[in-house]
Structures are given as structure tokens and as C-alpha cells.
Amino acid sequence: xxxxxxxxxxxxxIVVVSLFPFFWMVVTSxxxxxxIFTKTPEFLPTSxxxxxxxxxxxxxxxxxxxxxxxxxxxxxxxxxxIALLAGYALARYKIPLRRYLLIVILSIQMLxxxxxxIPLFVVLRxxxxxxxxxxxxxxxxxxTVGLATYMLRSFYLDIPVELEESAMVDGASRLKAVxxxxxxxxxxxxxxxxxxxxxxxxxxxxxxATYMQQSERETLPVALQQYFSSYYSDWxxxxxxxxxxxxxxxxxxxxxxKRLMQGMVAGAxxx
Amino acid sequence: MTLTAQENRRxxxxxxxxxxxxxxxxxxxxxxxxxLAPLLAVVVGVVGYPIVRTIWLSFHEGEYxxxxxxxxxxxxxxxxxxxxxxxxxxxxxxxxxxxxxxTLLISLAVALVLDVGSWLTRIVTVIVLLPWAMPRVASxxxxxxxxxxxxxxxxxxxVSLGFDQFQGYAWFNSGFSSLVAITIAVxxxxxxxxxxxxxxxxRATRGEVLEAARVDGANFMQLLLRIRLPMMKPLLTxxxxxxxxxxxxxxxxxxxxxxxxxxxxxxxxxLSLLTWLQAFTVLDQGAAAAxxxxxxxxxxxxTAVYVRLSKEDK
Numbered sequence: 001x002x003x004x005x006x007x008x009x010x011x012x013x014i015v016v017v018s019l020f021p022f023f024w025m026v027v028t029s030x031x032x033x034x035x036i037f038t039k040t041p042e043f044l045p046t047s048x049x050x051x052x053x054x055x056x057x058x059x060x061x062x063x064x065x066x067x068x069x070x071x072x073x074x075x076x077x078x079x080x081x082i083a084l085l086a087g088y089a090l091a092r093y094k095i096p097l098r099r100y101l102l103i104v105i106l107s108i109q110m111l112x113x114x115x116x117x118i119p120l121f122v123v124l125r126x127x128x129x130x131x132x133x134x135x136x137x138x139x140x141x142x143x144t145v146g147l148a149t150y151m152l153r154s155f156y157l158d159i160p161v162e163l164e165e166s167a168m169v170d171g172a173s174r175l176k177a178v179x180x181x182x183x184x185x186x187x188x189x190x191x192x193x194x195x196x197x198x199x200x201x202x203x204x205x206x207x208x209a210t211y212m213q214q215s216e217r218e219t220l221p222v223a224l225q226q227y228f229s230s231y232y233s234d235w236x237x238x239x240x241x242x243x244x245x246x247x248x249x250x251x252x253x254x255x256x257x258k259r260l261m262q263g264m265v266a267g268a269x270x271x
Numbered sequence: 272m273t274l275t276a277q278e279n280r281r282x283x284x285x286x287x288x289x290x291x292x293x294x295x296x297x298x299x300x301x302x303x304x305x306x307l308a309p310l311l312a313v314v315v316g317v318v319g320y321p322i323v324r325t326i327w328l329s330f331h332e333g334e335y336x337x338x339x340x341x342x343x344x345x346x347x348x349x350x351x352x353x354x355x356x357x358x359x360x361x362x363x364x365x366x367x368x369x370x371x372x373x374t375l376l377i378s379l380a381v382a383l384v385l386d387v388g389s390w391l392t393r394i395v396t397v398i399v400l401l402p403w404a405m406p407r408v409a410s411x412x413x414x415x416x417x418x419x420x421x422x423x424x425x426x427x428x429x430v431s432l433g434f435d436q437f438q439g440y441a442w443f444n445s446g447f448s449s450l451v452a453i454t455i456a457v458x459x460x461x462x463x464x465x466x467x468x469x470x471x472x473x474r475a476t477r478g479e480v481l482e483a484a485r486v487d488g489a490n491f492m493q494l495l496l497r498i499r500l501p502m503m504k505p506l507l508t509x510x511x512x513x514x515x516x517x518x519x520x521x522x523x524x525x526x527x528x529x530x531x532x533x534x535x536x537x538x539x540x541x542l543s544l545l546t547w548l549q550a551f552t553v554l555d556q557g558a559a560a561a562x563x564x565x566x567x568x569x570x571x572x573x574t575a576v577y578v579r580l581s582k583e584d585k
Contacts, residue, residue: 010384011395018398021413021459022405024424028416041424086310093303105310108318110516112570114546114563118556119324120317121336142317149310174302203406205523206543210551221408225527228412232530235416242409253404257397261467268468268509 025246029053029239036236052240060215060223061241067133067212068219069248072201074137079144079197084190086145087152088178092161102153106267108146113206116142121210131214139207144197151196151263155189156182192259195252202249220245322567329564333557336550346561355537356545356562363541366450367518373458374465374514375507381462382469383495396467403463411527414456418442425452446538449529453539456524461517465510472506473499508581512574519570522547542566 028036030048056062090098120139121130129135159182167177205221212218218226224245228238253260329346332339350356381399385392402410418425420441429437442448476499484498500507522543526532532548533540540548542562550559 007384007387007389008391011389011391014381014384015395015398017459018402018463021410021417022401024417025409025413037422039422039427041422041427082309082313085306089303089306095303095307104314108314110513110570110574111318111322112516112520112543112563112566113522114543114559115325115567116318116321117547118328118550118560118563119321121550122324122338122556123321125336138317141313142321145310145313146318199404203408205408205526206547209526210547221406221523224408224412228408228527229530235419238412239416242406242412245406246409249404249406250401253401254397257400261396261400264464265468265471268464268506268513 025239025242029236029243033236052236056240056244061244064218064220064223067217068202070133071136071219072198075140075144075201076194076198078141079148080190080194082145083148083152083193086149087156090153091156105146105149117206117210124211130211131217136208136211139211140201140204143204144200147267148193148197150267151193152189154263154266155186159185188259192256192263195256196260198252199249325560325563328556328560331557333555335554336556346557350558350561355540359540359542359545363519366541367515369454370457370518371511371514374461378462378466378469381466382473385470386473400463400467402459407460407523408527410460411456411524415528418452444535449539453524453528457521461514465514468510472503476502504581508577512577515573516570
């Protein structure tokens, strides 16, 4: 009995620590300034205000949100397609050097971003892609395709080869077998791998801050970081913008959390 | 009779409607290469080439982000003569050591709690992973607010617990206390993934050996230290490598939480931030590329040491 109580107490502690920053961000964004700047914190907004959110809609935030949606959306889509194709090849074919290729794509996510940021800047400048959506998307692909492919491969491996084989025995071509038999089974894995790409791209700061310096194409992390460094004391406004920035990733994460956990853990456990 | 996949394939082959020869060859060689082509294009173009290019740049002059003439090891000797760089190197290493220790220990504790089955485990697991998804810029801002000197909830909590010296304590006025606050924010961010991976590892250790030891009367700590953790060694090695690398790479939290970035007076400069500032504020890409190469070599070395250590003990 005491053991159960201790367990629930530990769980409660974990939940509180995990969620508090989310909670505090939302609460702060809803409190009037007078309630934000108090010696003793007010844990619940007694008179919540939504002005800050309405105010955000008049500023550049909708545009920046759209920029972020565009970049992260395209990165997600391209990552998904690349991982869908390559993951299948790596799961089903005996490819020369497959082992090494797998190690390479897994270690990409371990690479210091600073190794990539300078030459990519030079490349983007030389190809006139600096400050364009395409350039930033290209740089984000470097961060997403490796693990996404690895994750999708592990989902393919969970599907018995026999399913495809029997479809092919029945006369279907490989492509048809994949389309009719494999794809319906692998799409939750595809969703998880792609959303991994979305979260990575949406949250990324270093490339975005370096390559997107024109204000009309600024993405949310860059804008938020710059706003925060210049309007240091507007805590309520910054929190409201942070909430807007956080909502999409949390929603996507909750949609695919089960597969996403499975896939990410597979990368660590089997790698 | 059960057939393995291989035998099945062989057995099934004669009945298969035979496709023409050419498409068979396409299936065997052409199709896989075609499927891999986009991945390889990205890996070579956006990852492989930049790495080579960074190494090349580190041996050349590169002021104002324009490649100059070959200058041998000049960038490197200049780096190690630069007190700010050496300080940042040491600071990053200490920061990483503290981050990794805290991350691994807290993750293990969280994983052990989640390992005990309960009807709440599933939902708590999801909540534990949630901080991983939060944008680092947003979490940096929230943590900076939590550690605000006058109105921050951290100081309020510390004062209510009786630590009166934290009344109005300005965390971001000195390098050390800034680093403490940043460490907490970074650990909060990196625990989720490591904890969930450890949970998967712990679950994989359940089985006959563990049951046998339990029947023999081994207690919780004995089971953990003598059986479960040794069984998880390969996983723990990888998680150690991952959290070390993530700690060395921390950038967003430093850019958001310190003003000016790396301040006050260079006291929170870490490798990634310094490299980025060197490249895009000082505009010296030669020196910045050399810093990136040093980071890269250091992380590769650390990874090799971890792998060696985990193999030696076997």
C-alpha cells in the first residue's frame, strides 16, 4: 500500500515537472500585466485576458506562422517521400554496404550543426537561395532524412515479407504489391517519421536564424528569438507568441506519439 | 511445417508468373538504387559535401565570409592561443559532463517509476515525452521567466523553502548562475527521450533471468545493479553518447537565455554559440570552420572512448 502511494507520488512529481513550463507559459500569457509582475505568483489567471492573442494577429506573427508552416510542411513532405522510398530499399533488399549506410544515416543526427552551417551558407549564397524557402528547406532535410529513413525502415521490417510475396505469387507486380499490401500497413509509421521531420524543422533555430534574414520570410523561431532579445520585458506578449509557436508541434506530437516513441526508441535501441 | 522467409521465397518462385528478364534485373538492381537515390543525394549534397568543405575552409583564410588563400594550421594555432576559445572549450566540456550526469540519473529514475506497471503508466509516458517536442526557443523563454530575479517562480519557491538569499537573486548576472539555470532548462529538454529509451531497455530485461534472481530473494537494488543495468550496457552506452553530443550541441537555449548571446562578458560562451558568432557576427569563416572541426573531432573522440569502454568491460 505504501509502495503504491510512493509510486503515485513519484508519478505526480514527474508529471508536474514535465508540464509546469507549458502550464506557466499559458497562464502567464493570459494574465494582465498587474498579475504577472507580483512577488507571490498567482497560479491561476483570476481575470484571464485574450488581448495579447488578438494583438498578435495584427502584427507580423500570422505571416511568420505561415512561413514556418510552409518550410516545415515542405520539409515534412519531402522527408516523408525520401524515407518512404529509401526505407523500403533498406528493409527489403540486400544492398552492398547496407550496414555502413545505416550507420551513416543514424550518425547524421549526431553531427554538430556548426559543421554544416558555414558551407551551407556559402552554397546557398552562391546559388542565390539565401533567404529563400527552398534554401532553408534544403538545409532542414540534412537534419531530418537520416533518422526518418531509419525509423521507417524499422516499421517496414515489422511487416512480414510473406504478405508481399504472396501478393506477388498471385501475379501482382512488386510495385502493385507494395501499393496494395505494404502501404496500408506502413502509413502510421510514415506519419510518425514525417512528423518527426515536422517537429525538427519547426523547432530549428540555427539554420533559420542564419539563412532567413529578410523579415518577410522570417520563420517563427527566428522572429520570436529576435523579439525576445529586443523587447525583453514584454513577458505576456512573448508568452502568447510562444504558445502560438508551441501548439502545432504539441498537437502533431499527440497525434502520432505512440509510433513516434516506438520509432525513435528503435533508432537508439537497435543502433 | 513452418517455412522461413527465405525458404518461402524459394518455394514460391516457380509458381510466380514470371516477369520478363529485363524487369527482373530492374527489380534487383535498378529499383533499389532508384529508391535510394533521393536519400543519397541529400546525404552527399547537404551533409557529406559540407563536412568536407568545412574541413577545407578550416585550412584557409576566410574573412568577411570569403574564402582566402591556404594558410595551413594558422586558424588552429590562433584558436588555441585565444583565451576565449579555450575557456569556451573547457566550459562546454564541464557543462556537458554535468548535463549528461543529471540527464542519465534523472532519466533512470523516471524510467524506473514508469517501469512499475500501473493504469496510469501509458498517459504518464506520453506526458514525459512532451517536453521533447516543445520548441527550444519557447522553452528557453519560459525558463528564463521562471528564473526571473524579481517575479520568477524559482526564487519565490527557494525563498518559501527558507533560502532567503534568493530574494531577488539575479540568475543571469553571473556566468555560473546563468549556466545553472541553462543546465536545468537543457536537462528538462533532454531527459524525455533518454528516459523513454531507458524504459524500453528496462522492459527488455524482464524475463527468466530476472524472475530467477527475484525468486532467489534478490532485492530491488541488487536486481537493478547486478542484472538489469549490466544487461542494458550497450543501450546505456549509446544514450551516454547521445546525451553528450546533445549537450555539446546546445545552442538555442544559450542564444535565447543569455544577453548578449554568450554574456555577460563572454562568461556563458559555449562552442556552438562561439562558432556561430565567429562565422556570422565576426564574419571569420576560417576560424569558425576550425572551431567546428575541433568540435567534430572532440565528439568523434568521445564517442570512440564510450564505445571502447563499453566493450572492454564485457
